Amino acid sequence: MPVAIPKNANAEVTAEVGGQANVDTLHRTSRDFRSDTITIPTDAQLLFALQASRGDDVYGEDPSTTALESRIAKLTGKAAALFAVSGTMTNQLSIRTHMKQPPHSIITDWRAHVHKMEAGGIAMFSQATTHQLVPANGIHLTVEDIEPALQLGDNIHIAPTKLICLENTLSGMIFPQDEVVKIGELAKKHDIAMHLDGARIWNAAAAEIEKRGLDASKEEDLQTVLTELCAPFDSASLCLSKGIGAPIGSAIVGTKEFIARAKWFRKAFGGGIRQCGGLSAAADYAITNHFPRLATTHKLAKRLEEGLRELGVDILAPVDTNMVFFNPKSIGLPLDAVMTRAAALPDPIILGRERLVLHHQISPEAIESLIACVAELKKEKEENGELKEAEMTKQAKERVHVFAGREKEETNEADLRKQAALGY
Ligand SMILES: Cc1ncc(COP(=O)(O)O)c(C=O)c1O
Secondary structure: OOOOOOOOHHHOOOHHHHOHHHHHHHHHHOOEOOOOOOOOOOHHHHHHHHOOOOOOHHHOOOHHHHHHHHHHHHHHOOOEEEEEOOHHHHHHHHHHHHOOOOOOEEEEEOOOHHHHOOOOHHHHHHOOEEEEEOOOOOOOOOHHHHHHHOOOOOOOOOOOEEEEEEEOOEOOEOOOHHHHHHHHHHHHHOOOEEEEEEOOHHHHHHHHHHHHOOOOOOHHHHHHHHHHHHOOOOEEEEEOOOOOOOOOOEEEEEOHHHHHHHHHHHHHOOOOOOOOHHHHHHHHHHHHHOHHHHHHHHHHHHHHHHHHHHOOOEEOOOOOOOEEEEEHHHHOOOHHHHHHHHHOOOOOOEOEOOEEEOOOOOOHHHHHHHHHHHHHHHHHHHHHOOOOOOOOOHHHHHHHHHHOOOOOOOOOHHHHHHHHHHOO
16 A cells, blocks of 8 residues: 655755755655665754854864764663764774784675675775675574684684674664674674674664654654664664765764774774764754654555565565565566666656665655556556567666756766666
């Protein structure tokens, strides 16, 4: 069944305040499935940011940033937090802070963002090697996967395991907490640290709040759930600029000593921000006002899954939160044809290949249009045995450009693929 969402003034951009161009951008954003990084700051969020403190945070003199860090530390049950520009930076700072002296190694899932999508940062900054494991169950790592892979002892051929990095959610899938706890116990037994890439821990928290019937707009409820999710970890990185829609930012949480040391590395990475208050306030606003919207985002993802499944489209991974991986080949439709047709709609929809990502500004209309678009292609194929438009036409390419707000220019399939990959 289609999902209806009541209008929410906190998530709006108006022509009077934000200007018509930004109203139009919000509309395009509400139909853009490439990534949950593609959200736009709202009027209310930026007006809130306008009132933030304007001190120098490198001197520790910006109350809005200090307040955000204290709030996130408290929410996650850790002693301290540190704001930085991106999830890549907070992951790499955390890893650098854990890793003391080579030879040393890190265990990750083979799909983990920390080693696959962070430009080789682990080798560059921490001089560590990663042991990438393939989960036997295909979904998440378990103690049974990790225990035999631990590098313990003093065999000089082997770099000892000093850190286990887990990702929650991974491709939108929630890591079962009982398994995380077991992995944490194993790590503790061997004096190995645990780091969480919680870029989307907000989604896992929103799903847990929903499951327990708690209230996502209550600070105490969010604190209860986030504290539990982060408890097995020595450090965690929580992105603020993904599903909850801060314009920039990510936070590390950990002990006071860990955060003090990470701050030192943040300086060395050139990542100290001077007048940081406006950024922190926009993120603070996102936690208060956008986090409670994630449960609806997840309902929309379920609706998309349901609509696609009803058409016979293969869904490639469990839809626990805000991502739907689909394969239209199961109904004879090439993925490119679906992307092209969606981009060529009078009110275009943009897709990041088989990974569809939802965020708090994706609209119910976009979900229904996408399902209808696939249904129409399927019907065409059934009726004609052929698709009218299986190739990326020149006109469709131009639409994608206009849609993405870029100058009109020639593009090709390879460019579009690259853009989709970078949308992670
Ligand atoms: C799981 C995960 N971790 C970390 C990051 C890095 O975040 P950022 O793009 O802010 O550097 C991403 C980015 O998409 C991500 O998906």
